[in-house]
Amino acid sequence: MSFKKLHPHLKEALERLKVEGPTPFQEKGIPVIKSGANVYCIAPNGSGKTTTLILTTLHKIKCSALGNAPRALVLVEDKERVIEMHDAFQEYVKYTDVRVYMGYKELHVDIQKSEIFEGIDVLITTPTNLHKLFLLNGVSTSQLQICSIDDGEFLKQKSEYNAMLAISQSIFKCQYVLYAEQMNTMLQRFEDHFMERARKVKL
Numbered sequence: 001m002s003f004k005k006l007h008p009h010l011k012e013a014l015e016r017l018k019v020e021g022p023t024p025f026q027e028k029g030i031p032v033i034k035s036g037a038n039v040y041c042i043a044p045n046g047s048g049k050t051t052t053l054i055l056t057t058l059h060k061i062k063c064s065a066l067g068n069a070p071r072a073l074v075l076v077e078d079k080e081r082v083i084e085m086h087d088a089f090q091e092y093v094k095y096t097d098v099r100v101y102m103g104y105k106e107l108h109v110d111i112q113k114s115e116i117f118e119g120i121d122v123l124i125t126t127p128t129n130l131h132k133l134f135l136l137n138g139v140s141t142s143q144l145q146i147c148s149i150d151d152g153e154f155l156k157q158k159s160e161y162n163a164m165l166a167i168s169q170s171i172f173k174c175q176y177v178l179y180a181e182q183m184n185t186m187l188q189r190f191e192d193h194f195m196e197r198a199r200k201v202k203l
Contacts, residue, residue: 168194
C-alpha cells in the first residue's frame with residue numbers, strides 16, 4: 001500500500017511535507033483503520049503512529065468542516081501532549097477549512113464550552129477534561145465518527161481510566177482506535193467496554 005488511497009488533500013500534504021511513503025506500521029495499519037473497525041495499534045515509538053492517527057482522522061471526516069459538533073475525538077495524556085498533537089494536525093489541515101480545537105483543564109471550562117459551541121470538527125483533549133465537558137453539556141457527541149487514543153498507556157492512571165469508561169458510555173456509536181507501544185491486560189479490558197470485536201495491528 002502507498003498513500004494513494006487517502007483523501008487527495010492528504011496526499012498533497014504528504015508531498016508538501018516530503019513524506020515519500022508509508023512506514024511498515026502505516027502500511028499495515030491504515031487500511032485496517034479505514035475499514036471502520038475498532039483497532040488496537042501496537043507499535044514501538046518512531047513507527048509512525050502519530051502520523052497514522054492524523055491521516056486516518058482527517059480521512060474519516062473527508063478533510064472538510066461540517067456542522068458544529070465534533071466528528072472526531074483525539075484523547076491524549078496531558079496539556080503538553082494536547083498542544084503537541086494540535087501543532088502536528090496543523091501541518092495537515094493547512095489549506096482546508098477543518099477546525100481543530102484543543103481543550104485542557106487549565107483552560108476555564110466555560111471558555112471551552114463557548115468556543116466548542118461555535119463549531120469544531122476535531123477535538124483534542126484528555127479523558128478527564130472531556131468527561132467534565134460532558135457533565136456540563138459542553139460538547140455533543142451526536143456527530144462523532146472516530147475516537148483515537150494516543151499512547152494509551154497513560155490510561156493506567158485511575159482518573160483517566162475511569163473517565164475513559166464514562167466517556168464511552170456517553171457515546172452512542174463511533175469507531176475507536178487505540179495506539180500503544182505494548183499490549184497489556186489493562187488495555188485488553190477495554191474489549192469488554194468500547195473496543196468490541198477490535199482488530200489488532202502489531203509491528
